[in-house]
Amino acid sequence: MEPSNHLQSLLxxxxxxxxxxxxxxxxxxxxxxxxxxxxxxxxTKWTNRISSLLHSKESGARWAGLCLAYKSSLLSQKLMIDAAQSWISVALPLLSRNEPLPTVKAAVRLLRVIFSTAISVPEFHRQVSLPHIIKFTGALIPLADSHSDIELKVLCMETLTRLIPLYPTTHRASSTTLSGFTLRYLNGSPTGFTNEAILSAASQLYAVLPLTGGKVGATNLWRKSLDETLAFGWEAFYCLRTTFPTEGQFGERSAPGDEPQNNIPLNQDRLRCSIVILCDLFRSIVERPVQIPIGNLVKFITSLLASSADNEIPGFVDPIIRSMEVAVIPDIWKGGCELLVAVATTFPHRLDANANRLLSILAYHLEQTHSVHYRLPFVEAIDVLLKTSYPLHSPVLTNRLAKAILPSITKILSTSNDVEDMQASSSKSKNARKRARNYEGDEVFKITRQVVCTTAVDEQILLISIDVTKSLFSNPELSAPLHSLIARIMTSVLIALPKISPSSMSQDLGFIHILNSKIQDFSLTIGSGTTSAMSKTLPFVIESALTASDLRIQRDVGLLLHPRVPPLVRSMPHLEAISLFKVDQSQEEIDVLTTLEMKATDATHETEQQDVVMTDHSILVNPPTPTITTNTLPSTIPTAPVSVQPAATSAIPTPPKTDHASQSTTRASTPPVPPLRATGSFESYGESAPRVLPSRPAIPIPQDEGDEDDEMPAINMESDSEDDDV
Structure with a gap:
């Protein structure tokens, strides 16, 4: 059907x-x-039909006419310009009448589209928009105050936020009224938190009010709003710390109110409102450059993050006030993290001078036992601060952050560890002699399963923790043991993820694919190594990339194997020293694993308790001088006394038999270089047994007993001939 025919059909x-x-x-x-x-x-028939609906006596017909006019204004600007004068004359009086709520909302939406879409038409802007815009914004303020509907309040605030930047000088006279209107919703509520939608809409409206000052005065008004909001936040913070020793930044500490049941929730909501306003002011538009008070903002953020329940003012303290102030400390931490994220995101590299101090406080909080809801803001703040600041130059802080963030990632490997612990505990119990009835795949029939990420907050913490670990992994100040440990953990997760079912990872079945993509990106960074050598993890990364369906990972592996840029001329340090297996790990890595409470030291303890048995199958040919020394043997192997046998003995005795069923030996030839060396293979066993060194056959030295009593002839040192006899 043709468009004109369709419009006729509708009519x-x-x-x-x-x-x-x-x-x-x-x-x-x-x-x-x-x-x-x-x-x-x-x-023409369409516009006439809309006008007839707008002038109808039925409220439903007026609502339909407003909706049709709104849709027509969005689709055709020419049609809207032609009929806007008549539509405004009908829709604007509806805001001051007792109309149904849907009709009022439709009228506000229609007027907002009319005043905002035709701003580029000068004649329409001069004849239609300017005479009616002040009437419209003036009618929105009492409309939002008189109705209790939240959606209508938010709609009015969003409409003002959109129109004030388009008509800034027109609203200069009503800036005081608009400021008072927004502050009524940003002053906090003693009965509970302000509605989040109203708070966000009112804060955004307050952030655009400085534009009413024009190009010159807008900067001063913006800075004034920022300073007033910061002082408002300090005052609310001090009112929440009346029982704690704090030093006043903007005056003396506030005294506790008469009714703490109302005063503390009110100031808690005020602190929340001030942080939201500051974040919106950072994102608002300022025509000219303005100086940001970074120092005061950092002090405020540090005070919020450093709040604790340890100290107490001397003297009598009301236990009720004390308990209520202690209860709001997690919300103070959350507000500090939100403000830190906003400052770091809006003003990158402006917190470099204070990054070490802020990250130290955040690392301390991560080391404590907080719930996942309180842990998420700290992880987000660390991630944003590391990405928007220069790399840390403190090895202590870098290693501390890595140790604090790794437990959030190692819980992926807890499933397999729990199964192994269950099997080990069952075998070492009192009923260990009985036959174990653990069947493969028995976990499928379990009613209760352990899910790694039980909530959406756990999923966010895990994903952000991987990003934080990746940022720390690229820091040159990270210690070699932690660098190696992170590479091993990420490689283990890369290998373990395909074996974990999506339902065991999270309730969201698509989360494991997002996690696998992040781990593959991280592992590709680990496996790339340097330009001269690749890491030991590269085979595992390639195998994971080939089995994955993501073409981007396969393309990155292809670029890694066949680079498009020439290698660096200078020699780069090799990453082959990084230990990938437990047998290669150093004592520092073992200490870090013990600190992180990860079960990776079992193999080390077993290695220390293993028996070393040396088996010799070599045959001596032309034996050297029979000087028997025990200093040439390893110091960890105890030596047995060497027995001297007659000269006729030529066979080499075999070592004593052991009770172990399996024993593997490696043949080795004895080098014909004195002194004697014990050659053979080393065998490891699980049980302790005495270490025995097989005895060597003694080679007798022929001696002439008759010459022992003869005197040694004197030597003439002055003689030049060797044949001269004395």
Whole structure:
């Protein structure tokens, strides 16, 4: 059907009467397109039908006419300009009448579109918009105050936020009224938190009010709003710390109120409102450069994050006030993290001078036992601060952050460790002699399963922790043991993820794919190594990339194997020294694993308790001088006394038999270099047994007993000939 015919069909059938227009309004709005509203013979009939609906005595018909006019204004600007004068004359008086709520909302939306879409038409802007814009914004303030509906309040605030930047000088006279209107919703509530939607809308409106000062005065008004909001936040913070020793930044500490049940929730909400306003002020538009008080902001953020329940003022303290102030400390931490994220994101590299101090406080909080809801803001703040600041130059802080963030990632490997612990505990119990009845796949029939990420907050913490670990991994100040440990953990997670079912990882079955993609990106960074050598993890990364369906990972592996840029000329340090297996780890890595409470030291303890048995299958040919020394043997292997046998003995005795069923030996040839060396293979066993060194056959030295009593002839040192006899 042609667009003009479709518009005619709507006029003849769906919009034939007021009742049918209300009934078929959804169909009319869904089928209306730009082609239908192009200039044609039906355009005049369409605007006349909308005008008749707007002047109808039934509220439903007026609501349908407002909706059709709103949709037509969005699709055709020319049609809106032609009919805007008549639509404004009908819709604007509806805001001051006792109309139904849907009709009022439709009128506000229609007027907002009319005053904001045709701003580029100078004649329309001068003749239609400017005479009516002040009336419209003036009617929105009492409309939002008189109605209790939250959606209507938010709609009015969002409309003012959109129109004030378009008509800044027009609203200069009403800036005081607008400021008072917004502050009524940003002053906090003693009965509970202010509605989040109202708080966000009022804060955004307050952030655009400085634009009413013009290009010159807007900067001063913005800085004034920032300073007042910061002072408002300090005052609310001090009111929440009346029982704690604090030093006043903007005056003396506030005294506790008469009713702490109302005073503390009120100041808690005020602190929340001040942080939201500061974040919106950072994101607002300022025409000219303005100086940001970074020092005062950092002091405020540090005070919020450093709040604790340890100290107490001397003297009598009301236990009720004390308990209520201690209860709001987690919310103070959360507000400090939100403000830190906003400052670091809006002003990157402006917190470099204070990054070490802020990260130290955040690392301390991560080391404490907080719930996941309170742990998430700290992890987000660390991630943003590391990405928006220069790399840390403190090795202590870098290693501390890595140790604090790794437990959030190692819980992925807890599933397999729990199964191994269960099997080990069952085998070492009192019923260990009985036959174990643990069948493969028995965990499928368990009613209760352990899920790694039980909530969406756990999922966010895990993903952000991987980003934080990746930022720390690229820091050159990270110690070699932690660098190696992170590489091993990420490689273990890369290998373990395909074996974990999506339902065991999270309730969201698509979360494991997001996690796998992040781990693959991280592992690709680990496996790349340097330009001269690749890491030991590269085979595992390639195997994971080949089995994955993500073409981006496969492309990155292809670029890694076949780079498009020439290698660096200078020699780079190799990453082959990084230990990938437990047998390669150093004592520092063992200490870090013990600190993180990870079960990775079992193999080390078993290695220390293993027996070393040396088996010799070599045959001496032309033995050297029989000088027997025990200093040439390893110091950890105890030596047995060497027995001297007769000269006729030529066979090499075998070592004593052991009770172990399996024993592997490696043949080795004895080097014909004195002194004697014990050659053979080393065998490891699980049980302790005496270490035995096989005895060597003694080679007798022929001696002439008759020459022992003869005297040694004297030597003439002055003689030049060797044949001279004395």
């Amino acid at each position: 003849q059938i769906q919009l034939a009467s007021d009742a049918s227009a209300v009934r078929h309004l959804p169909y009319c709005l869904s089928t209306l397109t730009k082609e239908c509203l192009k200039p044609s013979a039906q355009s």
